[in-house]
Amino acid sequence: xxxxLATWLPLLVLFAFCPVVGAQAEAQSxxxxxxxxxxxxxxxxxxxxxxxxxxxxxxxxQQKAQIMGAVxxxxxxxxxxxxxxxxxxNAELTKLNNLRVSNIQEYARNYDHMTDAxxxxxxxxxxxxxxxxxxxxxxxxxxxxxxxxxxxxxxxxQVEDQLLMLIDLRIASALPLAGEGS
Numbered sequence: 573x574x575x576x577l578a579t580w581l582p583l584l585v586l587f588a589f590c591p592v593v594g595a596q597a598e599a600q601s602x603x604x605x606x607x608x609x610x611x612x613x614x615x616x617x618x619x620x621x622x623x624x625x626x627x628x629x630x631x632x633x634q635q636k637a638q639i640m641g642a643v644x645x646x647x648x649x650x651x652x653x654x655x656x657x658x659x660x661x662n663a664e665l666t667k668l669n670n671l672r673v674s675n676i677q678e679y680a681r682n683y684d685h686m687t688d689a690x691x692x693x694x695x696x697x698x699x700x701x702x703x704x705x706x707x708x709x710x711x712x713x714x715x716x717x718x719x720x721x722x723x724x725x726x727x728x729x730q731v732e733d734q735l736l737m738l739i740d741l742r743i744a745s746a747l748p749l750a751g752e753g754s
Contacts, residue, residue, distance in 0.1 A: 633662055633666070636662075636735055637658070637662075639731070639735065640658065640728070640731055640732070640735075643727065643731045644724065644727060644728065644731070646720075646724070650720055650724065653719045653720055654716065654719070654720060654724070654728075657712065657715050657716055657719060658712075658716075658728075660712075661708070661712040661715075664708055665705070665708060668701065668704055668705055668708060671697070671701055671704075672698075672701050675694060675697045675698060675701065676743070676747065678694060679694050679747070682694070683748065683750075686750055686751065691750050705736070709729060709732060709733065709736075712728075713725050713726075713728070713729045716728050
């Protein structure tokens with residue numbers, strides 16, 4: 573149990589800062605479009621934040637893969653089938669997560685002057701993201717099931733779903749509720 577906890581703890585710490593870093597940085601330094609266009613520091617800061625986010629995301633993907641490998645306990649033949657599928661899944665998930673990061677950043681930019689229309693737009697995007705992520709996981713459940721069988725596919729979905737829920741909880745707990753700032 574301690575070994576499992578030791579594996580999860582660094583992952584949770586990294587998840588705590590991944591997409592939230594960009595949102596918090598933007599919320600702490602709001603700029604108008606004029607300021608952004610005229611300030612090279614803002615552009616450099618935005619690039620630095622994006623690079624930092626990408627480094628964290630790369631590390632998270634590596635740690636997530638390590639956890640997946642430890643829990644899946646695949647033999648050599650199974651691993652040769654599973655990992656290419658998992659890597660494709662992660663590539664698609666990363667593209668989908670880019671939408672989430674963008675939505676969180678937009679939330680941060682609009683937090684202090686949120687309107688009903690903007691709040692609705694952001695929540696609709698968040699709900700669409702969740703729907704697409706569930707569909708993606710279902711798609712890859714089918715691929716893993718066809719390649720390795722239902723038991724291994726179920727294990728993959730269970731572990732991935734648990735990791736995604738932890739990420740979701742960490743992100744949600746770091747973001748302020750709509751309307752708290754007004």
